[in-house]
Structures are given as structure tokens and as C-alpha cells.
Amino acid sequence: MNKSENNLGKPQEYYRERYLRNLPTAFCAGCGNGTILNCFVRAVDDLIKDKQLQHQNILSVSGIGCSAWIPSPHFKGDTLHTTHGRAIAFATGAKIMNPKLQVTVFTGDGDGAAIGGNHLIHAARRNIPMTVILVNNLNYGMTGGQSAPTTPLHVQTSTYPKHPETPFDLSQLMLGAGASYVARWTTYYVNEIVATLKEAMIHPGFSFIEIISQCPTYAAQFLTEFQTGLTPEEQEQFRRQPGAWMLKALKGKKTGVTNGHPRYQITLQEKPIDLGVFKQEKRPTLIDYLQELWNNKGDA
Amino acid sequence: MKAGLYFVDGGVACAEGAIYAGCRFFAGYPITPATSIVEQMALRLPQVKGYFVQMEDELASMAAIIGASWSGGKTMTATSGPGFSLMQENLGYAYLTETPVVVVDAQRSGPSTGQATMPGQQDVMQARYGTHGDIAPIAFSPWSVQEMFDFTIHAFNYAEKFRTPTLVMADGEICYMREPLTIPKPGAFPVLNRKRFTKSHPRPEEIFLRYEMPRFGDGHNLLVTGSAHRPNGVRDYTPTFHRATIEWIFKKSQQAGQALYEEKLDLEVSYLDSAESIVVSFGAAARPAYHAVQTAQKNGVNVGFVRLKTLWPFPEAHLRALLKDIQRIFVVEMNMGMMVHEVARIACQADVISIPKVAGEVHDAKEILKAVMEADAA
Structure with a gap:
């Protein structure tokens, strides 16, 4: 473990020295991906310290898109950076062949809900033990701000002057598909993300955490399009720091407590979006079933 | 088992x-x-x-x-x-x-x-x-x-x-x-x-x-x-x-x-001694092809047989050596002619004749035999 000294001459440990590599990241200034990586590392560190997780068993799997670059090549652990949309399918094979692995899939709204939507719903249904962190930045960032399945209605993207489709509520989709752990946060709620990740990563089954994240380069403008009456000062603030501006929109109001976690509600485009832990249940996993077959000698 | x-x-x-x-x-x-x-x-x-x-x-x-x-x-x-x-x-x-x-x-x-x-x-x-x-x-x-x-x-x-x-x-x-x-x-x-x-x-x-x-x-x-x-x-x-x-x-x-x-x-050969023409095939198509070659041999036609066991990497050097003095090469496959292009690429002076078969059927040995005999007679 690398240790540095702080200004009091005492040894100081840095998360980045223990868990990260190949820095700096390639993310735009103000992007939410750095925050999510930070939360992931803190959750991992806590779980390792609590002896609930071994560092060498952590496998991060990702597909294609900005979200895929959160673990690869930055997280110091095994990483599998795969093809567009297929991360969950790759992760399914890796997990089943070695059930000791703690598998986390980093995916985005395009990668996980458009091209990879089929793998997402079936992994949830099968209850294959893995944690899926779906970074929902409301658009395709890596390719330049195209419409995604989660893009708000009627905003301007690089493929539609007035995006014509109703956005996908991915947490609702996951509840419908039978995921046994479902949560949604925004990048504003970092403590909640860490707490939820710690639960999800040791949850015996399929866990899904959607994190609505700011894309200052392309998606920040969506939110301003519906905000009238901005003062010139506010407009200048948005122009200078679109990430910070968007983060303000990702802060909500507290609405209650569910599953031991607070509930919040944010409003994007006049539409309320619930945040919190929506479901937490235990049911047999696919791996349980596959290993039961061993005892039946295949007669089942 | x-x-x-x-x-x-x-x-x-x-x-x-x-x-x-x-x-x-x-x-x-x-x-x-x-x-x-x-x-x-x-x-x-x-x-x-x-x-x-x-x-x-x-x-x-x-x-x-x-x-x-x-x-x-x-x-x-x-x-x-x-x-x-x-x-x-x-x-x-x-x-x-x-x-x-x-x-x-x-x-x-x-x-x-x-x-x-x-x-x-x-x-x-x-x-x-x-x-x-x-x-x-x-x-x-x-x-x-x-x-x-x-x-x-x-x-x-x-x-x-x-x-x-x-x-x-x-x-x-x-x-x-x-x-x-x-x-x-x-x-x-x-x-x-x-x-x-x-x-x-x-x-x-x-x-x-x-x-x-x-x-x-x-x-x-x-x-x-x-x-x-x-x-x-x-x-x-x-x-x-x-x-x-x-x-x-x-x-x-x-x-x-x-x-x-x-x-x-890579491949296996039969009846290659002093053969003037050769049938090249693979997989299911090679079964009637081999039968046709056996029948041709019984009828006194000196035709050899090469069966590809691996398609890729194409056994180029080996096959080129076998085809050196061959006049005619028949390529039998269940498609419109695909591997025939690979064979033609290395066929030196030989005539390369494709015997394709599509629409879900395996060749009849008789049609392969007919093609071989006709070419031999010509």
C-alpha cells in the first residue's frame, strides 16, 4: 500500500494510490463519471476494510461509451472492457465460471438500455449475481450528443431538432424485469450512492443502480431549454460551468424513507423523478440453480 | 459418456x-x-x-x-x-x-x-x-x-x-x-x-x-x-x-x-499417384465426392482426391505442392463456389472446375462422377 505524508508529517493514505491507475481520466471537465468512480472506490474500500470483499475478486466489466471508461483503465483491479451493449453478457459468463468474483458492470443509457437492453432485462430476470451501475447522462456523450432512450422529450440533440420520443424510466423497467435490488440516485447524492453500492455489491442477486449524471458538454443545455427567466448572471454561470449548473438540477426534495434509505424527488422538465432504494429482496440466483443440478447428476 | x-x-x-x-x-x-x-x-x-x-x-x-x-x-x-x-x-x-x-x-x-x-x-x-x-x-x-x-x-x-x-x-x-x-x-x-x-x-x-x-x-x-x-x-x-x-x-x-x-x-489425400485430375472437397460434400472418385477409379479414370480437414488457415503450401502437375481440379462444395476461389488462387496451370450445390441438398455422387468423366473424355 502506498503511503504519503500529510502536512503534519503523518502517513496519509490516498484512495487513488490504492485503487486507481492511468490517471488523469479522459472525462470532460464537470463530468459526473469522476464522481461515480470516486463513490465506487469508497464503497469498495469500506467493503474491503469490513472483510466483506477481497480486492483480487473485484471484476469490473464495461461496454462502449463514456461510462465504460470509468473502470477501464482506471480501476486497479481486473477489468473487462467489451463490445457495445454486451458488458452484462460478458459478465454473466465470467461470474458463472468463477462465482467468487464480485462483478460490477458499468454501463450507460445508450450501452445498457438501447443496444444492450435485451441483456439488461434478462440478467435481471435470471437474478445473476452482479451489480449494474447504469450511468444515465440522458444522451450519447462519446459520439457527440445524439438522442438516447432516456433523452427528455422535445429537447434538441444532434440527431433530432426536437427529440420525439418519451424517455425510458429504467428503474421501472428493472422492477418489471424482476431485478432483486433496484435503486436510483443522481450524482448529487454521493453519500447515498456509496451506501447503496455497499449494499448492492454484497447483495446475493442482481442489483441495479441507476445514476442520473450530468453531461456538461452535451446534455446540460437540455435543462436550460426549459428554464425561462434566467438572469444574465445565471446565463453566464451556465456558460462557464455547465456541469455545476446541471448538478443543481440533480438536487431534489426529500420525500420520505424506503428500505432504510431516504427518498428524494427531482424535477427534470416538469416531470418528477423519484430517487431512492425501490426494492431489496432475496430470491434464488441462477448460479444456485446451476450448482443444484450437480447433485442431481443432470437428471433434473 | x-x-x-x-x-x-x-x-x-x-x-x-x-x-x-x-x-x-x-x-x-x-x-x-x-x-x-x-x-x-x-x-x-x-x-x-x-x-x-x-x-x-x-x-x-x-x-x-x-x-x-x-x-x-x-x-x-x-x-x-x-x-x-x-x-x-x-x-x-x-x-x-x-x-x-x-x-x-x-x-x-x-x-x-x-x-x-x-x-x-x-x-x-x-x-x-x-x-x-x-x-x-x-x-x-x-x-x-x-x-x-x-x-x-x-x-x-x-x-x-x-x-x-x-x-x-x-x-x-x-x-x-x-x-x-x-x-x-x-x-x-x-x-x-x-x-x-x-x-x-x-x-x-x-x-x-x-x-x-x-x-x-x-x-x-x-x-x-x-x-x-x-x-x-x-x-x-x-x-x-x-x-x-x-x-x-x-x-x-x-x-x-x-x-x-x-x-x-490440414488435409488428407487418396489416389494421388500419377493422377492427372483431382477432386477437392470438405465436410459433408466430401462424402459423395469421395464416392465419385472411387467409382471413377474403378472405371479406369485416374482421378485423385483431396479432402480439406481444416479450411483456415488454408493449407496453401501443402496443396500447391500436390497440385503441381495436375491438369484439372474439381472443387465440390455445398455453396455457389467459395473455397474454389482459394484453390484457383494456387492452381498454377490447371483448369479449376467448380461443382457447386445449393438449396439444402448434398451432392449426388453421380453428378460429380458425370462432371469428372465428361472432363476426362473431352
Whole structure:
């Protein structure tokens, strides 16, 4: 473990020295991906310290898109950076062949809900033990701000002057598909993300955490399009720091407590979006079933 | 199944070959004519503490066997033409990340859904050029139930030895067909396992451009990516690094070609002494082709026979030497003429005559014989 000294001459440990590599990241200034990586590392560190997780068993799997670059090549652990949309399918094979692995899939709204939507719903249904962190930045960032399945209605993207489709509520989709752990946060709620990740990563089954994240380069403008009456000062603030501006929109109001976690509600485009832990249940996993077959000698 | 003599179909033989070779993970999606492979794997894998998973589609099947291979397992999937098309992108991922996996394509008559249950050999070029980018595949072509067993084991051996995907380009006919199958005693048929990844290597931090296959969960902090990468797995688009990767993929295929030749797995010949013309064929098409050659020989026509056991790497040097003084080459295949182009490329002065067959039918030996006799008379 690398240790540095702080200004009091005492040894100081840095998360980045223990868990990260190949820095700096390639993310735009103000992007939410750095925050999510930070939360992931803190959750991992806590779980390792609590002896609930071994560092060498952590496998991060990702597909294609900005979200895929959160673990690869930055997280110091095994990483599998795969093809567009297929991360969950790759992760399914890796997990089943070695059930000791703690598998986390980093995916985005395009990668996980458009091209990879089929793998997402079936992994949830099968209850294959893995944690899926779906970074929902409301658009395709890596390719330049195209419409995604989660893009708000009627905003301007690089493929539609007035995006014509109703956005996908991915947490609702996951509840419908039978995921046994479902949560949604925004990048504003970092403590909640860490707490939820710690639960999800040791949850015996399929866990899904959607994190609505700011894309200052392309998606920040969506939110301003519906905000009238901005003062010139506010407009200048948005122009200078679109990430910070968007983060303000990702802060909500507290609405209650569910599953031991607070509930919040944010409003994007006049539409309320619930945040919190929506479901937490235990049911047999696919791996349980596959290993039961061993005892039946295949007669089942 | 225990060592012994059985009467089974080609699909069962293929699955038993996989189990014999140590395959312990199979991901698949139902498709005819690969169904009997999939069902036999589903039955047999739990008996050997292995995992059979039915996935949501063929893209996922291909992805899952790559993931499982990086977790240390010998892995396989089986499909047919439409599924093989869907697997192409992830197959390319396996080539670039040097992942040992076995893919069985029980070819059927296409394109598209085509004649879903009927055999064909129309995917042989897809095996070679199907995925985008430059790859160099190893593809076996079994012509009997016994070879479905044997070649599946060879496919695992070559995948493990060269850290690469390998293909068994079977066809519907061989999968459906029932024939005697001899399963050897454990250890009687050579089975290779992957070279263990250790840090005692001249380039201990590098996980690519080497034969040793690392594994998740061993504390190596592996960076596996389908992007161009440095040998240590860090994403890097510098031409030098990517050129080295592609050249390494081709070098391994070349080495595999040499090994296949030395093991007599590239092709087999009959009646070649002083033959003036030759019939070249492979897989199910080679069965009537061989029968036609035998009949021609009985009728005093001196025609030889070459059967390709591996399609890729194309056994170019070996075949070129055999074809040196040959006047006429007939290429018999169940497609509109695909491998015939490879043969023509190296045929020197000979006339190359394609004997194609499409629409889900295997050639009749008589039509091959007729073509050979007519050419001989002319």
C-alpha cells in the first residue's frame, strides 16, 4: 500500500494510490463519471476494510461509451472492457465460471438500455449475481450528443431538432424485469450512492443502480431549454460551468424513507423523478440453480 | 459418456468431444441444426460440475463464453448460420483479446432464414472474413460423426495452445447423421490445457502478445479491452502497438498452420499417384465426392482426391505442392463456389472446375462422377 505524508508529517493514505491507475481520466471537465468512480472506490474500500470483499475478486466489466471508461483503465483491479451493449453478457459468463468474483458492470443509457437492453432485462430476470451501475447522462456523450432512450422529450440533440420520443424510466423497467435490488440516485447524492453500492455489491442477486449524471458538454443545455427567466448572471454561470449548473438540477426534495434509505424527488422538465432504494429482496440466483443440478447428476 | 463404441448423431459426438476436452462452460441459444449439440451439453455439463447457460441470443452466448474463458474455463458455444452472423462482432473481440474459445457452426442453407433445417456450406467465407478488421482464423471441417468428436477436441487444443478462438465448421448433414462413434479412454486422446500465466516471464506485466492466458481473480489487475492496446492492456491507438497485435494474430495462425500440417490435420489425400485430375472437397460434400472418385477409379479414370480437414488457415503450401502437375481440379462444395476461389488462387496451370450445390441438398455422387468423366473424355 502506498503511503504519503500529510502536512503534519503523518502517513496519509490516498484512495487513488490504492485503487486507481492511468490517471488523469479522459472525462470532460464537470463530468459526473469522476464522481461515480470516486463513490465506487469508497464503497469498495469500506467493503474491503469490513472483510466483506477481497480486492483480487473485484471484476469490473464495461461496454462502449463514456461510462465504460470509468473502470477501464482506471480501476486497479481486473477489468473487462467489451463490445457495445454486451458488458452484462460478458459478465454473466465470467461470474458463472468463477462465482467468487464480485462483478460490477458499468454501463450507460445508450450501452445498457438501447443496444444492450435485451441483456439488461434478462440478467435481471435470471437474478445473476452482479451489480449494474447504469450511468444515465440522458444522451450519447462519446459520439457527440445524439438522442438516447432516456433523452427528455422535445429537447434538441444532434440527431433530432426536437427529440420525439418519451424517455425510458429504467428503474421501472428493472422492477418489471424482476431485478432483486433496484435503486436510483443522481450524482448529487454521493453519500447515498456509496451506501447503496455497499449494499448492492454484497447483495446475493442482481442489483441495479441507476445514476442520473450530468453531461456538461452535451446534455446540460437540455435543462436550460426549459428554464425561462434566467438572469444574465445565471446565463453566464451556465456558460462557464455547465456541469455545476446541471448538478443543481440533480438536487431534489426529500420525500420520505424506503428500505432504510431516504427518498428524494427531482424535477427534470416538469416531470418528477423519484430517487431512492425501490426494492431489496432475496430470491434464488441462477448460479444456485446451476450448482443444484450437480447433485442431481443432470437428471433434473 | 464412458470410453466405448456408440451409435450417435454428430451433434452428440461434438458435445462429447467438448466434455472430453475439458469444456466446463457452454452458453447457447436454440437453433437448428445445432440443437442436439446444445441439448447434449445441457445434459452432460452438470454431470461433470460444469455450467450450461441458455442465453437470450447468440450475441450474449458469444460474449458469455469469452467472459467465462477469462475466468479460467474451457468454453464453447454452438450455433448455425444466423447465429454465427450475430456472433461475428464478439468473435472479433475474442481474436483481438487473444481469448481461447470454441465456436461450432452447424451450417445450414442460407442466406437469411433460408432452408432452416437443411444443410449447407455457405459460411466458410464468413468464418474467414466475417468479423470486421483483420483476423486469421483456425477452422476445422469434420466429415463424419467420429470427426465431430475428434475435431472438437482438436479445436480446444488449438484454442488453448495458440490463445485464440477456433471454429468447427460443421454442417447440418454431419450433425443429423448417425454413425458409430468411438470414445477413447481418458488420456488416450491428447488434450492440451492452457499455459499458466506466471510472473516469471520476460515481460511479467504484459498480458497480451504471449501464449500464457491469465485469469480473473488471481490478483493480476488485468486490463482486457477490445480497443487497440499496449501489451499490458492499456488502451492505446499508437500504430506501433496495434500493428504488433495484428501481426501477432497472423503469426499465431501461421504457426497453427504449420502445426496442423505436422499433425496431418490440414488435409488428407487418396489416389494421388500419377493422377492427372483431382477432386477437392470438405465436410459433408466430401462424402459423395469421395464416392465419385472411387467409382471413377474403378472405371479406369485416374482421378485423385483431396479432402480439406481444416479450411483456415488454408493449407496453401501443402496443396500447391500436390497440385503441381495436375491438369484439372474439381472443387465440390455445398455453396455457389467459395473455397474454389482459394484453390484457383494456387492452381498454377490447371483448369479449376467448380461443382457447386445449393438449396439444402448434398451432392449426388453421380453428378460429380458425370462432371469428372465428361472432363476426362473431352
